[in-house]
């Protein structure tokens with residue numbers, strides 16, 4: 258709490274015309290906007306509502322995979338290639354496990370530093386405040402700000418293949434899964450978690466032995482499960498490509514950019530882009546409401562009360578349902594509850 262109020266006055270004056278400045282390409286205004294979002298400053302919503310009018314042009318690409326798979330290295334190379342193609346690129350590195358900015362992200366920052374001197378590259382790290390849904394929501398808002406500021410594509414990097422990552426990846430239009438050779442567990446994780454949302458696979462570190470085998474394993478996985486080759490069954494067919502890259506040898510990078518682009522064209526031509534956008538909007542509004550409900554309950558319930566309720570439920574004096582009902586009634590949801 259201290260942290261929040263301590264710097265607010267300084268920011269207040271800097272917030273003048275923040276939306277206008279952001280739209281005019283002022284990077285400092287954009288950086289400030291991202292900080293407002295990250296710190297969940299209420300004013301951010303007002304600005305984001307204005308930015309919404311200007312967003313929706315960017316191609317949003319998610320990059321995920323196991324720790325150490327080579328995601329950040331790949332992203333750095335992708336950004337370099339995109340700059341060669343004169344694109345203005347945004348990168349958001351999301352780390353769901355780290356509170357605020359952890360060590361891994363710092364390492365990435367140093368590695369990506371060479372890019373951050375470029376005025377047409379915007380890189381930002383984000384970490385969880387411990388709230389799973391919150392991270393996905395903040396990511397979505399930061400994407401909106403970058404999109405309105407004219408960054409295209411916007412790349413979201415997130416580590417791992419768990420629920421939090423899948424949640425964050427739903428913000429993306431194209432999801433790229435990175436796997437390094439010789440990491441058999443990766444394939445299992447992909448099978449269990451992320452296969453359904455993958456649009457393209459990249460086998461990184463192709464300079465190392467075993468990369469062809471990893472490609473073969475992934476290809477096999479895809480052929481075993483043909484329906485998932487397009488994860489939206491109502492849409493025309495998208496064949497998920499499996500590509501190989503080597504950052505060390507600087508190989509395969511343009512092909513990945515081309516595949517990203519092809520997937521985007523597929524989304525546009527098939528109309529999938531609209532279907533996804535509609536689904537996104539719906540879940541975004543629902544998430545906002547859910548968040549408001551949770552906040553309302555927090556605002557009307559003291560920590561002490563919580564402790565009592567938890568004890569009562571544990572001691573079997575009460576049950577979770579009646580406690581939930583009591584809280585629902587307290588925030589005025591009574592009329593929607595079954596009698």
Ligand SMILES: Nc1nc2c(ncn2[C@@H]2O[C@H](COP(=O)(O)OP(=O)(O)OP(=O)(O)O)[C@@H](O)[C@H]2O)c(=O)[nH]1
Nearest residue numbers: 323324325326327328329330361416462503504505
């Ligand atoms: N030989 C080889 N090593 C690579 C390649 N790409 C990345 N690496 C190395 O693999 C290690 C992990 O790379 P990162 O790019 O940090 O991987 P990451 O997936 O972003 O890692 P986290 O963010 O920590 O999950 C580093 O030591 C890289 O230097 C490659 O193409 N070839």
Ligand SMILES: [Mg+2]
Nearest residue numbers: 328329330365
């Ligand atoms: Mg990384």
